[in-house]
Amino acid sequence: MKSILSSRQLAITIRRLAHQILENHIDLEHTVLIGIQPRGIFLSDKIVSEVKKLLPRKRIQYGKLDITFYRDDIRKELHKANHTDITFPIENKNVILIDDVLYTGRTIRAAMDALLDFGRPAKVELCVLIDRRLSRQFPIQPDYVGKAIDSIVSQKVKVEWKKAEVVLY
Amino acid sequence: MQLSTRHLLGIKDLTPGDISTILSTASQFKEVLQRPIKKVPSLRDVTIINLFFENSTRTRISFELAEKRLSADVINFTASSSSVAKGETLLDTVNNILSMKVDMVVMRHSASGAPHFLAQHIPAAIVNAGDGINEHPTQALLDAFSITEKTGKLKGTKVAIIGDIMHSRVAQSNIYLLKKMGAEVTVCGPPTLIPKYISRALNVEVSYDLKETLEWCDVANVLRIQLERQNQVLFSSLREYSLAYGINRRMLDNLQKDIVIMHPGPINRGVELDSDVADSKQSIILQQVENGVAVRMAVLFLLSGGRNPSDN
Numbered sequence: 001m002k003s004i005l006s007s008r009q010l011a012i013t014i015r016r017l018a019h020q021i022l023e024n025h026i027d028l029e030h031t032v033l034i035g036i037q038p039r040g041i042f043l044s045d046k047i048v049s050e051v052k053k054l055l056p057r058k059r060i061q062y063g064k065l066d067i068t069f070y071r072d073d074i075r076k077e078l079h080k081a082n083h084t085d086i087t088f089p090i091e092n093k094n095v096i097l098i099d100d101v102l103y104t105g106r107t108i109r110a111a112m113d114a115l116l117d118f119g120r121p122a123k124v125e126l127c128v129l130i131d132r133r134l135s136r137q138f139p140i141q142p143d144y145v146g147k148a149i150d151s152i153v154s155q156k157v158k159v160e161w162k163k164a165e166v167v168l169y
Numbered sequence: 170m171q172l173s174t175r176h177l178l179g180i181k182d183l184t185p186g187d188i189s190t191i192l193s194t195a196s197q198f199k200e201v202l203q204r205p206i207k208k209v210p211s212l213r214d215v216t217i218i219n220l221f222f223e224n225s226t227r228t229r230i231s232f233e234l235a236e237k238r239l240s241a242d243v244i245n246f247t248a249s250s251s252s253v254a255k256g257e258t259l260l261d262t263v264n265n266i267l268s269m270k271v272d273m274v275v276m277r278h279s280a281s282g283a284p285h286f287l288a289q290h291i292p293a294a295i296v297n298a299g300d301g302i303n304e305h306p307t308q309a310l311l312d313a314f315s316i317t318e319k320t321g322k323l324k325g326t327k328v329a330i331i332g333d334i335m336h337s338r339v340a341q342s343n344i345y346l347l348k349k350m351g352a353e354v355t356v357c358g359p360p361t362l363i364p365k366y367i368s369r370a371l372n373v374e375v376s377y378d379l380k381e382t383l384e385w386c387d388v389a390n391v392l393r394i395q396l397e398r399q400n401q402v403l404f405s406s407l408r409e410y411s412l413a414y415g416i417n418r419r420m421l422d423n424l425q426k427d428i429v430i431m432h433p434g435p436i437n438r439g440v441e442l443d444s445d446v447a448d449s450k451q452s453i454i455l456q457q458v459e460n461g462v463a464v465r466m467a468v469l470f471l472l473s474g475g476r477n478p479s480d481n
Contacts, residue, residue: 066197069209069470078170078474080190081197117206 004130004149004157007164013146014043017127018050020144021096028060030122031094036111037066037082040099042161043129047098061088065097070110084114091119096144100159102128105138130157130166172471176288176295179304180345188350192314194467195460202238202463212239215473218266220276221298222248222259222283227434227458228298228307232275235465244271259283260290267293273473276300281338294472302336302398308433309342311464313350315457316388319429324351329382331357332392332414332441335364336399339433340392344371357382358414361403362394379414383424390431391416391441407440417443427451434458 005013025031028051035044041064048062063086068079097111108126115124129146135153151157151168159166172187180188201209217236221229229245236243246266248254253262263274273294276284281301288295299305313323320326328347334340334356347354348371355374356363368375376382383389394410404410421428430442430452438444447454 068197069201069211074211074470074474075214078471080170081194083197084200113210117204117208119205 001167001169003165004168005147005166010164010166013129014046015050017129017144017146018047018054021047021127022051022054024125025094025096027055028058030092031096032061032063032088032090033096033098034063034065034086034090034115036097036099036107037064037068037084039101039159040097042159043100044098047127061093063087065111065114067107067110067114070114072106072110086118089119090115090121092122094123094125095121096125096127098127100128101130101132101157102126102140102142103132103135103157105136105140108140109138129159132157171474175472176284176297177306177468177472178284178288178295178297180306180309180342180349181304183306183346183349185349188310188313188346191310191464191467191471192317194471195310195314195464198466198470199460199463201466202459208238208240210240211470212236212241212473215239215272216242216244216270217273217275217469218244218246218271219298220246220263220266220274220278222253222276222278223299225277225298227461228277228305231458231461232296232298232307232465235462235469236275238462239466239469241273241469259287263287263291267291273469296468296472299338301338302341303338304342304345305338305433306342307461307465307468308339309346310468311457311461312339312343312390312431312433313346314460314464315431315453316352316429318456318460319453320387323347326352327355327385327387328352329355329357329376329386329389330392331379331382331389331416333362333394334358334367334392335362335403336395337392339390341371343390344373348372355382355385359404359410379416380420383416383420383428386428387426388429388431389416390433392433393435393437393441407437411440415439415441415443416446418445418449421446421449421451429453431457 035041066082066084068081125143127144128142131142131145131148132151133148155168157168173184174182219232275296275298277298278300281303283300284295284297297306317323330340344354355376357376432454436442436447
């Protein structure tokens with residue numbers, strides 16, 4: 001087992017991601033943040049609270065998206081469906097999808113399908129905490145990366161939110 | 170995550186875990202039905218046939234909508250306009266349909282046990298949409314979903330099932346489900362319409378007094394008198410039944426609390442429910458119908474997934 005991000009690094013990384021998002025979308029005027037259920041929500045909650053510190057007077061549009069019904073492997077295995085909560089229109093908005101680990105890209109593919117059922121966004125960007133490079137099965141790349149790592153298929157990346165660290169084992 | 174059964178033949182075969190899984194999945198589908206595009210692609214590789222050997226409005230439309238909102242291909246079959254009228258057997262009819270590559274069968278039949286018989290002979294997954302006087306599992310699931318939505322929980326909730334218990338598959342499925350999930354159940358109706366040993370067999374309370382039952386319960390699920398299944402005289406007239414077991418506004422006003430009124434439909438207005446009760450704020454009859462689509466989507470989704478099609 002190897003530590004990828006310690007709890008101090010994790011806090012700094014999340015703060016950096018929040019700053020990078022605001023760098024590109026100055027006051028989030030036409031931008032919405034959407035966390036992917038279930039594990040992306042831990043990260044998106046933290047990013048949103050960092051963004052709120054930087055924009056205290058702004059009402060941030062933040063939603064949660066579940067992709068269970070859009071997965072391409074439901075004939076092989078069923079996953080528990082979680083709640084989708086998007087209470088605002090995404091038509092012509094910039095959407096930033098947030099997930100914890102980007103691996104094969106299949107989750108993000110499903111998330112984009114799910115997202116389009118809510119409207120036609122102007123632009124979709126992707127923010128991830130860990131980018132497992134070299135293991136993609138779809139042409140999908142992140143726009144905001146906490147940390148990029150090289151890993152092999154037999155390894156697992158786990159974000160331990162309770163202990164606030166990221167480990168590879 | 171997977172149900173413990175390949176078919177949904179009745180609530181009797183489900184575990185409490187299965188029931189919770191179906192209800193929680195249904196609440197996610199209910200959100201899907203509020204979206205601008207009320208559709209998900211989960212079942213786009215699945216073909217479903219709706220085999221209805223008995224009349225139905227709500228259940229058939231509800232299943233068809235559920236299937237279409239899951240992107241399944243749908244075929245509808247009604248017995249009256251088919252070769253069944255020429256004397257083809259049930260098994261032959263179904264096997265002929267399945268040879269055209271159908272993956273799931275939704276079936277309603279007037280004979281109790283018809284879907285169980287089919288399940289032993291064909292490879293497709295079967296959903297029982299009502300069989301004779303046996304079970305109507307999706308109705309019980311949508312009733313439970315509606316109760317949970319209204320009262321917050323099933324465990325400990327006091328549910329009265331009122332009316333023709335003897336001929337009602339809805340009553341039987343509801344009793345199985347509510348008991349499995351820890352609710353308290355009382356059945357109420359005239360002695361001729363309540364099976365003699367029901368309290369011992371299904372562990373429910375029996376009452377012949379409507380007023381007393383309404384005072385006890387949190388939720389009253391009122392059933393229709395199934396004249397089409399009664400081949401002997403069980404009460405003297407509908408008017409007499411209505412006087413003894415019909416629910417009217419005054420009765421509800423005299424209670425100390427607001428109870429929830431449910432009905433699986435179709436309603437015989439003025440018999441088991443007066444119009445001003447059926448259309449009142451306490452009634453969740455139309456919410457039941459709305460929830461029916463989400464619950465059936467959950468059942469079809471959970472039965473279709475997690476298994477390799479070549480396993481069948």
